[in-house]
Every structure is written in structure tokens, then in C-alpha cells.
Amino acid sequence: MKMTPLITSAVMHFGEMGSRWGFNRTVGQILALIVLNEGPISAQEIADALNISRGNTSMGLKELQSWRLVKQHLVPGERKEFFIPAGDIWTLANRVFEERRKREIDPTLSLLRDLLLDEPANGTEAGAQNKLSEIHDLLESITAWSEELQNLGPEKLNTLMKLGSGVGRMLDLKDKILPGKNSVN
Amino acid sequence: MKMTPLITSAVMHFGEMGSRWGFNRTVGQILALIVLNEGPISAQEIADALNISRGNTSMGLKELQSWRLVKQHLVPGERKEFFIPAGDIWTLANRVFEERRKREIDPTLSLLRDLLLDEPANGTEAGAQNKLSEIHDLLESITAWSEELQNLGPEKLNTLMKLGSGVGRMLDLKDKILPGKNSVN
DNA sequence: CTAAACTTTCAGTAATTTCTGAAACTTCAA
DNA sequence: TTGAAGTTTCAGAAATTACTGAAAGTTTAG
Numbered sequence: 001m002k003m004t005p006l007i008t009s010a011v012m013h014f015g016e017m018g019s020r021w022g023f024n025r026t027v028g029q030i031l032a033l034i035v036l037n038e039g040p041i042s043a044q045e046i047a048d049a050l051n052i053s054r055g056n057t058s059m060g061l062k063e064l065q066s067w068r069l070v071k072q073h074l075v076p077g078e079r080k081e082f083f084i085p086a087g088d089i090w091t092l093a094n095r096v097f098e099e100r101r102k103r104e105i106d107p108t109l110s111l112l113r114d115l116l117l118d119e120p121a122n123g124t125e126a127g128a129q130n131k132l133s134e135i136h137d138l139l140e141s142i143t144a145w146s147e148e149l150q151n152l153g154p155e156k157l158n159t160l161m162k163l164g165s166g167v168g169r170m171l172d173l174k175d176k177i178l179p180g181k182n183s184v185n
Numbered sequence: 186m187k188m189t190p191l192i193t194s195a196v197m198h199f200g201e202m203g204s205r206w207g208f209n210r211t212v213g214q215i216l217a218l219i220v221l222n223e224g225p226i227s228a229q230e231i232a233d234a235l236n237i238s239r240g241n242t243s244m245g246l247k248e249l250q251s252w253r254l255v256k257q258h259l260v261p262g263e264r265k266e267f268f269i270p271a272g273d274i275w276t277l278a279n280r281v282f283e284e285r286r287k288r289e290i291d292p293t294l295s296l297l298r299d300l301l302l303d304e305p306a307n308g309t310e311a312g313a314q315n316k317l318s319e320i321h322d323l324l325e326s327i328t329a330w331s332e333e334l335q336n337l338g339p340e341k342l343n344t345l346m347k348l349g350s351g352v353g354r355m356l357d358l359k360d361k362i363l364p365g366k367n368s369v370n
Numbered sequence: 371c372t373a374a375a376c377t378t379t380c381a382g383t384a385a386t387t388t389c390t391g392a393a394a395c396t397t398c399a400a
Numbered sequence: 401t402t403g404a405a406g407t408t409t410c411a412g413a414a415a416t417t418a419c420t421g422a423a424a425g426t427t428t429a430g
Contacts, residue, residue, distance in 0.1 A: 006300055006310045010317060013296050020207070020289045024388065036313040043407080053390045058408055079398075079405060089319045093327075104205045111198050115191060125191045128221040132195060134274045142278075145346045156356050161330045170355060171341050209418065228377075238420045243378055264375060264428075 001045040007036050011050070022100055023063060026052055030060045031069055035092070040073040040082030067099050090154045101146060105139050112136040186230040192221050196235070207285055208248060211237055215245045216254055220277070225258040225267030252284050275339050286331060290324050297321040 003011070011032040018028020029050050034041060047057040061083060064070040069092055073084045085092060112132055120126035149157055163170070188196070196217040203213020214235050219226060232242040246268060249255035254277055258269045270277060297317055305311035334342055348355070 002309060004306060004310050004313070006303065006305070007313050009296070009300060010313070013293065017289070017293055022205070026388080036316055038309065038312050054407085055391065055409075056389050059389090062408085081407080089316070089323055093323055104202065108198065108202055111194070115194060118191065120191070121189060124187060124223065125189050127223050128189070128192050128195070131221055131274070138274055138278055141343070141346045144349065148349055148352060151350070152353055152356075156353060158326070159356055160352065161326045164329065164333055165336070167333060167345070168337055168341060171337075171344055211418075240378075240380085240421065241419050244419090247378085266377080 001033075001037065001041060001049045003049055007033075010036060021096065022103065023067070026050070026056055027060045027063050030057065031064055034064075034070055034083050035085050035089075040075060040084050042080045042082050044080070046083075068095050094150060097146065098150065101143065105143060109136065109139050109143065112139070186218075186222065186226060186234045188234055192218075195221060206281065207288065208252070211235070211241055212245045212248050215242065216249055219249075219255055219268050220270050220274075225260060225269050227265045227267050229265070231268075253280050279335060282331065283335065286328065290328060294321065294324050294328065297324070 011029050014032035015025040015029035018025045018031075021028065023031075029052075030046055033046055033049060043057050043061060044054065046061075047054050050057075052060075061070065065072075069086050070083050071086045073082045075082050086095065112135060115132055116129060116136060120129050149160075152160065160167070196214050199217035200210040200214040203210045203216075206213065208216075214237075215231055218231055218234060228239065228242050228246060231237075231246075232239045235242075237245075246255065250257075253271050255268050256271045258267045260267050271280065297320060300317055301314060301321060305314050334345075337345065345352070
């Protein structure tokens with residue numbers, strides 16, 4: 001596994017960013033390496049290229065698999081396990097979004113649902129509950145919407161993104177186009 | 186500052202989630218407290234309610250201000266500084282998105298731009314550059330789009346979210362509605 | 371100017387997270 | 401079956417991040 005300067009820079013950077021993206025430095029580096037490498041790469045090669053222990057590599061790969069960003073790839077005739085990205089860049093980005101939603105939003109949504117079931121004990125609690133309820137609704141909208149967007153699939157999503165400010169204009173026309181349907185509250 | 190059980194649960198949870206949201210436990214707790222509290226609250230009250238040192242409180246407040254989630258509120262006659270949320274729930278969520286984009290996407294975008302300027306030294310680098318270029322384009326789309334969405338403002342954004350699966354249908358009709366404009370690629 | 375009331379800073383400590391490497395485990399070929 | 405080639409696990413060490421509290425700083429009233 002040859003680490004050219006370009007690849008090294010990219011891998012290092014993804015390592016730095018790793019923690020901001022929800023995993024740690026090593027995991028970020030491993031991901032970058034697997035994505036940028038041409039063809040499958042073995043755990044040992046990864047450990048060597050990144051100068052990390054074999055154990056750490058194994059844990060990193062496990063985590064990347066739990067994020068569904070990387071998958072195993074059996075090379076015929078070879079005994080070792082090789083790894084490749086779990087899909088194209090688009091798919092990977094989607095997976096990161098999805099996985100983060102699960103970790104960052106779902107638990108809160110579930111707590112909020114519970115808290116909103118209780119009767120407020122007094123005025124202070126009633127006020128707090130209102131705020132929590134607003135947060136709850138917002139998170140639900142975000143969740144529902146992000147699912148919606150994922151269902152659109154890459155092509156349509158891309159169309160939508162490229163639409164840019166056209167989105168605003170389109171919304172103005174919405175009611176004429178889809179009368180009655182999905183009217184806003 | 187009375188911590189009712191409801192508020193305590195919520196504050197504790199936001200603390201736990203804090204690190205996943207880009208700040209630390211204390212900062213998450215402080216934010217929750219300020220949002221849920223009715224009316225302005227002083228640094229000292231926060232420190233007492235959360236059982237954290239005054240110094241830590243000060244740092245947490247500073248960070249929340251740098252995220253533009255919390256702002257100072259001068260109570261006439263009072264010498265102390267009080268704090269309130271920097272806006273409604275919607276605004277706060279927007280700020281979190283924006284701030285995270287700055288921290289999680291912008292630096293990568295900037296690195297990628299640089300790396301893509303260099304001539305690839307060989308076939309391996311050329312292949313890696315292609316991948317990096319895909320990532321770059323994706324991140325640019327996301328950035329552009331999120332700016333677009335923010336410009337729509339809360340009302341329209343809400344309309345769009347509530348539209349749900351209607352978005353798909355609308356896209357199918359797009360070319361008839363906005364002929365020539367924003368055609369894809 | 372002084373002192374009281376308050377805030378911020380930051381060196382050191384505590385808590386948490388990540389990483390290593392040796393031991394345990396698995397798989398397969400012979 | 402055995403052992404070579406590989407993988408995983410996990411206790412402890414290292415690195416990082418967060419927190420405390422005392423000292424320094426700021427602001428205002430008198």
C-alpha cells in the first residue's frame with residue numbers, strides 16, 4: 001500500500017475531522033484509506049500504512065462496519081480478509097447522515113415523548129413542557145423529512161439540490177400544482 | 186432556580202447528548218437549563234443548579250455564545266449578568282446546523298480544493314483525486330443547499346418539510362413549471 | 371480612590387477516551 | 401489433529417479532554 005503525498009494529506013485530514021464526524025481519528029483515517037485506495041485492502045496493510053496496532057485496526061474496522069461504511073470483500077484464493085467501501089460516495093454520505101440521526105436525534109426524541117406524557121406538576125413544569133414539545137415537533141419534522149429525502153434516491157435528491165433558489169419559487173406555485181394535497185396546517 | 190424532576194431529566198439528557206451534538210456535557214446542560222428556564226438566569230444560578238464550578242460555567246457560557254445559542258441579557262438595576270436563549274427553538278436549531286457545517290464541512294472543502302489543484306503524480310494519485318473530487322462536489326452541493334434552505338426562512342422551510350412525499354411528485358412536474366430554469370446538468 | 375460584587379483565566383487534577391500488544395480465539399490445509 | 405495464518409478481545413497505558421478553584425481582572429457605587 002503506497003501512501004503518496006496526496007493520499008497521506010487526505011488521510012491525515014480525515015483523521016483530524018473524524019472526531020467531529022462522530023468517530024475517532026483512527027476510524028477516520030481507516031475510512032479515508034479504504035475509500036481512496038484502489039481495490040480491496042487488508043487489515044494488515046491498513047495497520048502498516050497508518051502505523052497503528054493491529055488491534056486498533058480491528059476495532060476501527062468493526063466500527064466502520066457498524067456504520068455500514070465499509071464492507072468485507074473476500075478475495076478468492078486469499079486467506080486474509082480485505083475491505084472495500086460499502087458503496088459510492090453518495091451512499092456513504094447518506095449512511096453517515098442516517099447513522100448520525102440515529103445517534104443524535106432518536107434518543108432525544110424518545111426521551112421527549114416520555115417526558116411529554118407526564119402531567120406537569122406546576123406552572124414551571126408546564127412552561128418547560130411547552131418548550132420540550134416544540135423541540136419534539138421540530139425533531140420529528142427533521143426525522144420525517146430526512147427519511148423522505150432518502151427515499152427520493154440520489155438522482156432526485158440531486159435534482160432538488162441543484163434546483164437551488166428555484167425551490168422557493170416552486171413552493172409558491174405548490175398549491176396550484178397539488179391542490180388540496182399536503183396543505184400546510 | 187428550582188429544578189423540578191421534569192427539568193432535571195431534560196437537562197441531564199441534554200448533557201449526555203451534548204458531546205454528540207458537538208459540545209461537552211456541561212455545555213449541553215447549561216443550554217438546556219437556559220432554554221427551559223422561564224426568564225433570564227444568572228451564571229451563579231446555573232452553577233448552583235448544575236453543581237459545577239463557577240469557572241466551568243463561565244467557559245460553558247462563552248462557548249454557547251460563540252455558537253450564538255445564548256445571549257446576555259442585562260436586567261436593569263441588577264449588577265449580575267443574566268442569560269437567555271438567542272432565539273426561538275427554530276433559530277437555535279438553525280444555528281446548530283450552521284455552526285456544525287462550519288466546523289465539519291468547511292475545513293474539508295478547503296483542503297479538498299487545495300489537493301485538487303496539484304497535478305497527480307501518477308496513476309494512483311489520479312484515481313484518488315477522482316474520488317476526492319466526487320467528495321468535493323458532494324460537499325459543495327450540501328453546503329450550497331443548506332444555505333439555500335436557510336434563506337427560505339422558517340415558514341417556507343416548514344412548508345417544504347410538511348410536503349413530505351409531495352416533494353417527489355413536485356420534482357416530476359418541475360420542468361413543466363419552471364421550463365429552462367435550473368435544468369439539471 | 372477604594373472596596374464590594376461580580377467575571378474570567380488558567381495551572382493543575384480528574385475523568386474520559388483511545389490505543390497498544392499480548393493472549394485467546396478461529397479457520398483452514400495438510 | 402496440528403500448526404500456521406490469520407482475527408478479535410481486553411486490561412492496562414497513553415493521550416486527550418473537561419473541570420475545579422484560587423488568583424487576577426473588571427466594573428460600579430460611593
